[in-house]
Amino acid sequence: MGVEGKSGSAGTITLPLEKAVNWARTGAMWPMLFGLACCAIEMMSAQAADYDMSRFGMELMRGSPRQSDLMIVAGRVSRKMAPVLRRLYDQMPEPKWVLSMGDCASCSGVFNNYALVQGVDEVVPVDVYVAGCPPRPEALIHGILRLHEKVRQEPLTDWI
Amino acid sequence: MGTLEQATELVTRELGDNVLELTTFRGETTISLKAKAITMAAKLLRDDPALNFNFLAMLTAVDYYPQEPRFIVAYRLYSLPNNLYLGLQVPVSGKQPELPSIESVYPSANWHEREVWDMFGINFVGSHDQRRILMPHDWEGHPLRKDYPLGYEEVQFTFNFDEIDKRKPYAKE
Amino acid sequence: MTAFPAEDQIPEELRPLLSERAQTGETIVLNMGPQHPSTHGVLRLILELDGERIINCIPDIGFLHTGIEKNMEAKTYEKALVMTDRTDYLNNLGNNLTYCLAIEKLVELDVPVRGQAIRVIMVELQRIASHLVWLGTHALDLAAQSVFLYCFREREVILDLFELCSGARMMTSYIRPGGVWRDLPPDFEPALRAFMKDLPRRLDQYEAILTKNPLWLDRTVGISPLDADTALAQGLTGPVLRACGVPFDLRRAQPYSGYEQYDFEIPTADNGDVYDRYVVRMQEMRQSLRIIEQAIADLPTGLFRSDNRKFVPPPRSELGHSMEAVIHHFKLWTEGFRAPHGSVYAATESPRGVLGCYLVGDGGPNPYRVHFRTPSFAALQALPVMAKGHLVADLVAIISSLDPVLGDTDR
Numbered sequence: 001m002g003v004e005g006k007s008g009s010a011g012t013i014t015l016p017l018e019k020a021v022n023w024a025r026t027g028a029m030w031p032m033l034f035g036l037a038c039c040a041i042e043m044m045s046a047q048a049a050d051y052d053m054s055r056f057g058m059e060l061m062r063g064s065p066r067q068s069d070l071m072i073v074a075g076r077v078s079r080k081m082a083p084v085l086r087r088l089y090d091q092m093p094e095p096k097w098v099l100s101m102g103d104c105a106s107c108s109g110v111f112n113n114y115a116l117v118q119g120v121d122e123v124v125p126v127d128v129y130v131a132g133c134p135p136r137p138e139a140l141i142h143g144i145l146r147l148h149e150k151v152r153q154e155p156l157t158d159w160i
Numbered sequence: 161m162g163t164l165e166q167a168t169e170l171v172t173r174e175l176g177d178n179v180l181e182l183t184t185f186r187g188e189t190t191i192s193l194k195a196k197a198i199t200m201a202a203k204l205l206r207d208d209p210a211l212n213f214n215f216l217a218m219l220t221a222v223d224y225y226p227q228e229p230r231f232i233v234a235y236r237l238y239s240l241p242n243n244l245y246l247g248l249q250v251p252v253s254g255k256q257p258e259l260p261s262i263e264s265v266y267p268s269a270n271w272h273e274r275e276v277w278d279m280f281g282i283n284f285v286g287s288h289d290q291r292r293i294l295m296p297h298d299w300e301g302h303p304l305r306k307d308y309p310l311g312y313e314e315v316q317f318t319f320n321f322d323e324i325d326k327r328k329p330y331a332k333e
Numbered sequence: 334m335t336a337f338p339a340e341d342q343i344p345e346e347l348r349p350l351l352s353e354r355a356q357t358g359e360t361i362v363l364n365m366g367p368q369h370p371s372t373h374g375v376l377r378l379i380l381e382l383d384g385e386r387i388i389n390c391i392p393d394i395g396f397l398h399t400g401i402e403k404n405m406e407a408k409t410y411e412k413a414l415v416m417t418d419r420t421d422y423l424n425n426l427g428n429n430l431t432y433c434l435a436i437e438k439l440v441e442l443d444v445p446v447r448g449q450a451i452r453v454i455m456v457e458l459q460r461i462a463s464h465l466v467w468l469g470t471h472a473l474d475l476a477a478q479s480v481f482l483y484c485f486r487e488r489e490v491i492l493d494l495f496e497l498c499s500g501a502r503m504m505t506s507y508i509r510p511g512g513v514w515r516d517l518p519p520d521f522e523p524a525l526r527a528f529m530k531d532l533p534r535r536l537d538q539y540e541a542i543l544t545k546n547p548l549w550l551d552r553t554v555g556i557s558p559l560d561a562d563t564a565l566a567q568g569l570t571g572p573v574l575r576a577c578g579v580p581f582d583l584r585r586a587q588p589y590s591g592y593e594q595y596d597f598e599i600p601t602a603d604n605g606d607v608y609d610r611y612v613v614r615m616q617e618m619r620q621s622l623r624i625i626e627q628a629i630a631d632l633p634t635g636l637f638r639s640d641n642r643k644f645v646p647p648p649r650s651e652l653g654h655s656m657e658a659v660i661h662h663f664k665l666w667t668e669g670f671r672a673p674h675g676s677v678y679a680a681t682e683s684p685r686g687v688l689g690c691y692l693v694g695d696g697g698p699n700p701y702r703v704h705f706r707t708p709s710f711a712a713l714q715a716l717p718v719m720a721k722g723h724l725v726a727d728l729v730a731i732i733s734s735l736d737p738v739l740g741d742t743d744r
Contacts, residue, residue: 033368033370034368035374036374036375036396036397037374037397037419037422037739037740038419038422038503038504038740040374041422041423041466041503042502042503044466044485045485045488045489045492048481048482048485048486048489049482049485049486050485050486050489061370063368063369063370075397076397076399078395078396078397078398078399078743079295079296080295080296080395080396080398081367081375081396081397084366084367084368084396088368107316108313110415110416110419111399111400111401111404111416112310112311112312112313112315112404113310113311113312113399113400113403113404114303114308114309114310114311114400114403115295115303115311115398115399115400116399116400118313118328119328121330121331122328122329122330122331123331124331125330125331125332133504134502134503134504136502185675185676185677186438186439186441186675186677188677188678190676214565214566215565215568215570216568217678217680217687217689217706218678218689218691218704218706220691220702220704220706222676222693222701222702223702234676234691236678236689236691236706240565240579240581243586243587245587245678247678266566266568267566267567267568268566268567268568268711268714268715270714271710271711271713271714272710275710279402289350292395293394293395294394294395294398294743294744295395295398296395303400303403304402304403308403310400310403310404310407311400312407
């Protein structure tokens with residue numbers, strides 16, 4: 001809004017700028033290590049040599065939320081863990097995205113009971129949901145590529 | 161070398177009328193005791209040189225609401241030298257659910273007892289640490305009791321999708 | 334990790350557990366939080382440190398508590414099997430087996446010999462897969478990152494084998510009451526033999542990288558040595574206990590599913606430190622391979638699942654021409670089979686230790702109470718005893734040598 005407003009008819013400047021910025025954001029989107037349960041093992045398999053996620057820019061999994069862009073919630077979120085999840089999400093700097101991996105994160109999966117948060121979108125806003133219990137590494141990579149497509153279409157919002 | 165007969169005979173001899181019942185089901189022997197005798201029974205079984213039940217395999221509870229006695233706390237002891245399993249059971253009432261802790265005999269009982277406290281509300285007297293272990297520390301209620309609801313949430317199908325969607329607490333940002 | 338240096342910053346519920354030196358700020362209280370690269374899951378540790386030395390370590394678990402035990406009470410016996418896959422998510426088939434053994438003990442159901450042999454093959458493959466993940470993450474914690482990639486490459490082969498049999502890589506639910514879900518496909522045996530030929534060479538390669546490596550030895554030898562009595566009193570079993578010199582393995586002591594016919598050794602070591610646990614687990618992988626070789630060499634023919642139709646649903650091919658099959662199918666999939674009153678305890682040897690299932694039946698189709706006695710729960714309870722006096726960097730090695738799986742601990 002800000003940049004476009006100031007440059008008047010700035011479609012010719014901001015459109016390629018938008019594309020460049022979004023391309024850069026998808027180029028090296030580092031996920032935060034947030035493996036909770038079984039989906040974490042499939043996430044580790046996706047990171048390992050057979051289904052390499054480094055090809056898509058996710059070379060490292062950063063332990064610290066301050067240095068990561070993407071939070072892959074891999075696994076079931078219990079009610080004890082939910083405040084921790086929210087706190088870590090708040091500690092991530094903008095721009096940030098959330099990918100809810102697996103059935104337990106998306107809708108609590110097999111476990112419809114007192115102990116789990118019924119879907120992590122009750123705690124953090126989710127961009128992409130990947131279904132499966134656990135999703136195959138290829139499914140996770142598909143989810144990440146869809147997220148990249150979504151990011152490429154994001155408009156340039158108060159970027160100043 | 162000890163045998164199960166020696167173990168049951170030792171317990172019945174030493175504890176007398178604190179032993180309520182002796183059962184065998186599917187090849188497993190279980191001695192049912194009164195609550196106040198459990199620590200002494202565990203100590204006897206562990207310290208006896210022939211029997212040597214040196215490993216606490218399991219400690220848990222079962223809720224038989226609304227029967228009285230409401231809870232049964234079940235133990236399984238294992239003797240490594242003799243390769244024997246022995247079960248102990250203590251019926252605990254629902255109005256005042258407490259019994260002595262066997263932490264002094266088996267240090268590994270502490271977390272199991274904390275879990276039983278957390279899930280059932282059974283107080284272990286003499287335990288040095290009786291906090292919640294699996295639920296958040298300020299949770300109310302004891303989840304595995306039979307009168308505690310499962311917490312089942314209504315499933316979102318196509319016919320009720322929108323109405324559940326409206327009242328589900330989504331995080332907006 | 335946040336540190337609480339001042340007295341008023343220590344949370345109320347932790348105050349009674351910490352020593353007086355922590356209250357005055359003489360020692361640091363450090364929170365090694367639930368999200369951490371080296372805690373093998375969502376484990377929270379509250380450490381009281383004097384410089385870098387650990388004075389006390391308080392584990393706080395429950396961040397993955399899923400209410401599995403209560404949820405299983407609401408499902409029938411066979412439908413609740415699905416949940417057992419997800420307790421210890423690195424030992425899915427082992428959990429299935431433990432639960433099925435408890436059910437079979439309770440209802441007195443026999444498993445045919447082919448079913449037992451297939452179960453043994455699957456559980457031993459699962460043991461190798463679990464130890465590979467352990468080795469990969471243990472090495473990763475101690476900064477040998479390439480071993481992680483190698484181990485996961487081997488694991489992919491095992492997961493392909495599981496997918497061949499059951500359709501799923503991890504949550505297979507392949508072992509069901511009465512036997513296994515369906516027979517081994519014809520291309521399973523060649524794939525398994527290719528894997529068995531390949532694995533010893535690869536294990537030799539991993540041992541060549543690590544076993545005599547001075548960096549590895551420096552970081553693992555002498556860290557938290559345990560003697561057998563302390564280990565037993567703390568409730569530790571499995572490779573940790575065997576590394577202390579106690580040759581206790583439930584597959585030998587209380588054999589189940591036909592283990593008495595297989596010839597294998599129980600590896601032990603002397604000191605019980607982190608290095609010895611590594612050595613024991615590497616040997617265990619080789620022994621598992623030996624068991625699989627024996628099992629697949631003379632795999633019995635016959636039924637793979639019991640044909641007692643009161644408990645086991647009939648195959649779909651029979652439904653076309655047998656009325657009894659239709660009735661049994663209907664009864665078993667709507668209401669489920671009923672188990673008698675009584676309680677049983679069945680235990681198996683999981684890659685982490687003794688895994689027990691306590692099952693109470695009440696005459697109905699749902700289990701009245703299911704409790705899993707899990708090895709990781711006992712192992713984490715012993716962590717304060719093991720970590721006292723060591724450095725924080727050693728704590729990372731100790732935790733990963735215990736091989737805790739938080740799904741197993743919290744259920």
